[in-house]
Amino acid sequence: MPETLLIPGPTPVPERVAEAMLQPMINHRGEQFTALAREVQEGLQAVFQTQNPVIIFPSAGTGGLEAALVNVLSPGDRVLACTMGAFGDRFAKIAGIYGADVERLAAPWGQAIDPATLRERLQADRDRQIKAVLITHNETSTGVTNPLARLAEVVREHGALLLVDAVSSLAAIDLPTDAWGIDVVITGSQKALMCPPGLALMSVGPRAWAAAETAKMPRLYWDWAGFRKEMAKLQTPYTPAISLYYALREALRMIGEAGLAAVLARHAALGRACREGVTALGLELLADPRYYSDTVTAIRVPPGIEPAALRKAVRQRGVIIAGGQGPLTDSVVRIGHLGHVTEADLRAGLKALREVLADLRGQGGTADARTGS
Amino acid sequence: MPETLLIPGPTPVPERVAEAMLQPMINHRGEQFTALAREVQEGLQAVFQTQNPVIIFPSAGTGGLEAALVNVLSPGDRVLACTMGAFGDRFAKIAGIYGADVERLAAPWGQAIDPATLRERLQADRDRQIKAVLITHNETSTGVTNPLARLAEVVREHGALLLVDAVSSLAAIDLPTDAWGIDVVITGSQKALMCPPGLALMSVGPRAWAAAETAKMPRLYWDWAGFRKEMAKLQTPYTPAISLYYALREALRMIGEAGLAAVLARHAALGRACREGVTALGLELLADPRYYSDTVTAIRVPPGIEPAALRKAVRQRGVIIAGGQGPLTDSVVRIGHLGHVTEADLRAGLKALREVLADLRGQGGTADARTGS
Numbered sequence: 082m083p084e085t086l087l088i089p090g091p092t093p094v095p096e097r098v099a100e101a102m103l104q105p106m107i108n109h110r111g112e113q114f115t116a117l118a119r120e121v122q123e124g125l126q127a128v129f130q131t132q133n134p135v136i137i138f139p140s141a142g143t144g145g146l147e148a149a150l151v152n153v154l155s156p157g158d159r160v161l162a163c164t165m166g167a168f169g170d171r172f173a174k175i176a177g178i179y180g181a182d183v184e185r186l187a188a189p190w191g192q193a194i195d196p197a198t199l200r201e202r203l204q205a206d207r208d209r210q211i212k213a214v215l216i217t218h219n220e221t222s223t224g225v226t227n228p229l230a231r232l233a234e235v236v237r238e239h240g241a242l243l244l245v246d247a248v249s250s251l252a253a254i255d256l257p258t259d260a261w262g263i264d265v266v267i268t269g270s271q272k273a274l275m276c277p278p279g280l281a282l283m284s285v286g287p288r289a290w291a292a293a294e295t296a297k298m299p300r301l302y303w304d305w306a307g308f309r310k311e312m313a314k315l316q317t318p319y320t321p322a323i324s325l326y327y328a329l330r331e332a333l334r335m336i337g338e339a340g341l342a343a344v345l346a347r348h349a350a351l352g353r354a355c356r357e358g359v360t361a362l363g364l365e366l367l368a369d370p371r372y373y374s375d376t377v378t379a380i381r382v383p384p385g386i387e388p389a390a391l392r393k394a395v396r397q398r399g400v401i402i403a404g405g406q407g408p409l410t411d412s413v414v415r416i417g418h419l420g421h422v423t424e425a426d427l428r429a430g431l432k433a434l435r436e437v438l439a440d441l442r443g444q445g446g447t448a449d450a451r452t453g454s
Numbered sequence: 455m456p457e458t459l460l461i462p463g464p465t466p467v468p469e470r471v472a473e474a475m476l477q478p479m480i481n482h483r484g485e486q487f488t489a490l491a492r493e494v495q496e497g498l499q500a501v502f503q504t505q506n507p508v509i510i511f512p513s514a515g516t517g518g519l520e521a522a523l524v525n526v527l528s529p530g531d532r533v534l535a536c537t538m539g540a541f542g543d544r545f546a547k548i549a550g551i552y553g554a555d556v557e558r559l560a561a562p563w564g565q566a567i568d569p570a571t572l573r574e575r576l577q578a579d580r581d582r583q584i585k586a587v588l589i590t591h592n593e594t595s596t597g598v599t600n601p602l603a604r605l606a607e608v609v610r611e612h613g614a615l616l617l618v619d620a621v622s623s624l625a626a627i628d629l630p631t632d633a634w635g636i637d638v639v640i641t642g643s644q645k646a647l648m649c650p651p652g653l654a655l656m657s658v659g660p661r662a663w664a665a666a667e668t669a670k671m672p673r674l675y676w677d678w679a680g681f682r683k684e685m686a687k688l689q690t691p692y693t694p695a696i697s698l699y700y701a702l703r704e705a706l707r708m709i710g711e712a713g714l715a716a717v718l719a720r721h722a723a724l725g726r727a728c729r730e731g732v733t734a735l736g737l738e739l740l741a742d743p744r745y746y747s748d749t750v751t752a753i754r755v756p757p758g759i760e761p762a763a764l765r766k767a768v769r770q771r772g773v774i775i776a777g778g779q780g781p782l783t784d785s786v787v788r789i790g791h792l793g794h795v796t797e798a799d800l801r802a803g804l805k806a807l808r809e810v811l812a813d814l815r816g817q818g819g820t821a822d823a824r825t826g827s
Contacts, residue, residue, distance in 0.1 A: 086479060086480070088481050090693065091479045091480075091481075091482065091696060093479055094478075099697075102472065102476075102650075102697065103475075103476075106465065106466055106644075107464075107774075108459065108774045109464065110776075110777075111774060139512060139513050139514045139652045141675075142692070143674070143675055143693075144512070144675040144692075174674065175675075179672045278697075279695030298672075299551050299552045299671075300551065301520060301544075302513070302514075319514040319515070319517075320515065320516075320644060321514075322650065322652030322695075322698075323464060323651055324472075324475065324698075324701075325652060325695075328697075396484075401480075401484060
């Protein structure tokens with residue numbers, strides 16, 4: 082039985098994209114690769130909404146966060162990490178491991194970062210000690226989308242570099258990189274880009290390139306300078322993940338055919354449908370309603386029901402949903418609705434959830450009745 | 455026209471392996487993934503000839519070298535890097551970037567590392583300052599295979615950690631990891647493992663695990679500790695490159711069906727056939743004949759012929775060969791004969807080379823005649 086995959090990534094890979102990987106292996110120093118790299122680069126700039134080059138690493142998204150940090154920072158640099166979930170924490174943690182002086186501006190899990198609070202903190206930094214601000218556009222662990230347009234404006238007022246983790250938002254939630262003046266935007270192949278996992282992608286703006294020239298954190302694999310030199314020839318400093326390039330080219334063609342605006346609108350509709358469906362089942366959402374994510378919905382599991390048992394029962398109906406992370410492990414389940422997830426997939430997920438809840442509540446009711454008898 | 459790929463990687467991907475990537479995307483935290491990871495792990499331990507766990511990173515091979523270094527070393531640690539080509543240089547360079555105190559034991563490009571010279575250097579290290587020795591098993595840039603059994607013995611006498619770059623040797627040239635006592639062996643997916651590029655793989659022995667506990671080089675993406683914790687559950691600390699796992703499982707099945715000994719023998723026969731074919735054309739090989747590689751043959755291009763022109767003409771006959779690297783760019787071409795490269799592929803390559811040489815030598819003769827007239 083083919084399962085319906087409703088997790089925040091990896092997301093279902095369209096048949097066209099999977100079949101693109103059947104194309105023959107090629108020399109990564111030859112003309113076929115440069116043609117492939119050129120088309121991928123153009124497609125990426127369109128979805129990143131940028132004129133900046135987009136660097137592609139053979140890597141998971143986590144490596145993309147590491148790459149962004151080590152290219153613009155030196156040990157001891159002050160970094161303000163805006164955290165409100167597991168992935169914001171990871172971004173901050175990596176910066177600290179490499180010796181940055183990390184200050185956290187934390188919001189509770191389920192909340193967004195408040196632009197006014199960020200402005201207050203940055204205005205207090207009168208001598209501009211803060212070199213970079215880290216923001217998670219869409220926090221996958223809580224289903225919250227930060228008000229990035231306003232946060233970016235606040236960071237630009239201050240002048241720090243702005244690094245944005247857009248792993249679970251890019252190509253699903255509007256992110257006009259250049260219009261919002263974001264220095265580095267990072268994403269992964271296995272989310273809204275509809276590819277298998279294995280590529281980290283990041284756009285790098287002029288201020289970030291300049292910072293890289295003096296940044297002292299150690300790097301070779303992640304070093305942008307090696308890419309800059311080779312990208313001029315449409316090549317890479319080491320062997321690129323060619324089959325995933327094939328997949329990505331096809332996925333970018335699909336996005337281009339539909340139009341980015343339509344793709345974003347489809348995600349908005351899916352997000353709304355998921356929230357309506359879930360609340361119609363009497364369930365509560367974790368996120369602040371002002372900042373609901375259109376790619377991931379985090380659901381509070383009702384008292385008396387184990388999230389693991391809920392997910393297992395849903396899976397027995399052929400639908401895979403995700404558990405909670407960190408402090409939410411015992412209280413939350415999550416539905417991913419991004420990339421190639423369809424309305425039909427979502428309906429199947431909501432149906433499975435309805436049936437399972439009826440069963441579990443029925444058992445609970447029975448148990449209550451027994452206790453009361 | 456399908457081209458014949460005779461480069462040292464990426465290598466041709468067998469149809470079975472490519473088609474394995476069509477399997478549906480799955481949850482990397484679910485049971486299907488753990489079954490996949492278990493089979494891959496068992497298959498890898500067989501080709502690495504080890505009981506040690508094999509860690510898989512979404513990464514190019516270069517990232518594998520970086521990962522090995524940063525997990526066992528601290529800034530300031532003394533490292534002896536045995537270099538005799540581009541990839542030995544890269545291994546040494548990464549160690550230096552992360553602050554190791556790197557001493558090079560260099561052999562000329564085309565030569566192997568001499569066990570007696572290595573012994574002499576290590577015996578002079580009476581107070582055991584050298585923490586790790588780096589060796590490239592098969593130097594892809596020169597077509598030289600180091601006498602690793604003897605080199606490993608010398609390193610064991612001293613007691614330093616031994617890190618081996620086996621990117622272009624593992625599963626093609628015999629490398630009994632445990633029997634030779636090698637602490638870390640690193641390879642990539644796109645060479646003899648017959649998969650697309652995108653995975654770096656490394657076996658980690660008990661002494662390397664112990665070193666990782668105190669090693670201070672900064673790391674999160676490459677951190678073995680995260681893998682150790684998750685591998686106990688057959689999971690990974692961040693999203694694995696699932697389509698490449700599918701490919702790898704199928705490739706490991708193919709190796710298992712043929713038997714590793716037969717696969718190694720096939721590479722030995724291909725290597726011999728390549729060298730015989732090339733020398734029959736009147737060409738000279740770069741490598742010291744005692745250390746010819748069975749996966750890559752580096753050929754000296756005769757005076758008066760441009761390597762780039764030679765490769766272009768060969769390509770016009772449907773065969774892709776590689777150029778020289780670094781100081782060999784203007785004097786060498788290379789043929790890769792590893793992974794799924796067949797005898798027929800090699801014959802096609804030698805035929806194209808013969809025809810092109812006849813053409814180019816004919817032109818040269820004409821030009822000489824003209825000059826003489």
